[in-house]
Amino acid sequence: MVEPGLIKAAQAGDRDAMITLLREIETQVYRTAYYILGNEQDAMDAAQEALIRIYTKIGSYEEKAKFKTWIGRIVTNICIDKFRRNKPAVSIEEHDLVFHEKTNVEDEVMAVYAAKDIREAIDKLPEHHRTVVVLRYLQDFSYNEIAESLNLPLNTVKSYLFRARQQLQTLLHDYQKGGVRG
Known part of the structure; x- marks a missing residue:
């Protein structure tokens, strides 16, 4: 600060x-x-x-x-x-997503694959959804701070985050089947 x-x-x-x-x-x-x-x-x-x-x-x-x-x-x-x-693609590196309590090599390998799938899913989000996800979950902005930063109404920010989470859930549903499809 x-x-x-x-x-x-x-x-x-x-x-x-x-x-x-x-x-x-x-x-x-x-x-x-x-x-x-x-x-x-x-x-x-x-x-x-x-x-x-x-x-x-x-x-x-x-x-x-x-x-x-x-x-x-x-x-x-x-x-x-x-x-x-x-129009570049957002790329979130595996080391940016922290996984704790890895107990063995298999867990570490699975964590790398999970991070890759999460990164690919975020890459597929529309620009405005990706931006609010980055600010909220990677930069730890509050909803109000996102609204101020993007000059958007608070309810729009909440809506974007809600839709982004829905999209991520859909995209990541295929995770256990071997990766993000699209």
Whole structure:
């Protein structure tokens, strides 16, 4: 969590505070871009663009929104624009999905296959469903934070997540039959 004093100092033009602020958020910015875009190069480009936009727009940040949400909105909008231009597939790596209590090699192998199937299922979601899934389950945004980040009504976010979970359930139904079909 970024200290409010650091944000205020950056807004007041303190160059060192701005550099510290950008360093503190760069991992979050990149991670969000990567999960949405699924491509390292595109994510790096989007993160760089987001950090520049945050740098130039820091004066417009108002405390009525959480800083995390404000950043999320900037990154998500850049990624959605990039996604629409390039139409890349989101790729969530197996190591991004953590499985605990593996007791033997068979369990570890099954966990890799499960992660692959989950990744493939998420890849098949429509863009707007994929985005809310990434923000909710991989970036741990609350429903309200997603709504603010995407500039959507709260009920729309809930609806998107509900439909995305239904789609994932349907896609993953084939998991025990050897993988996601589609």
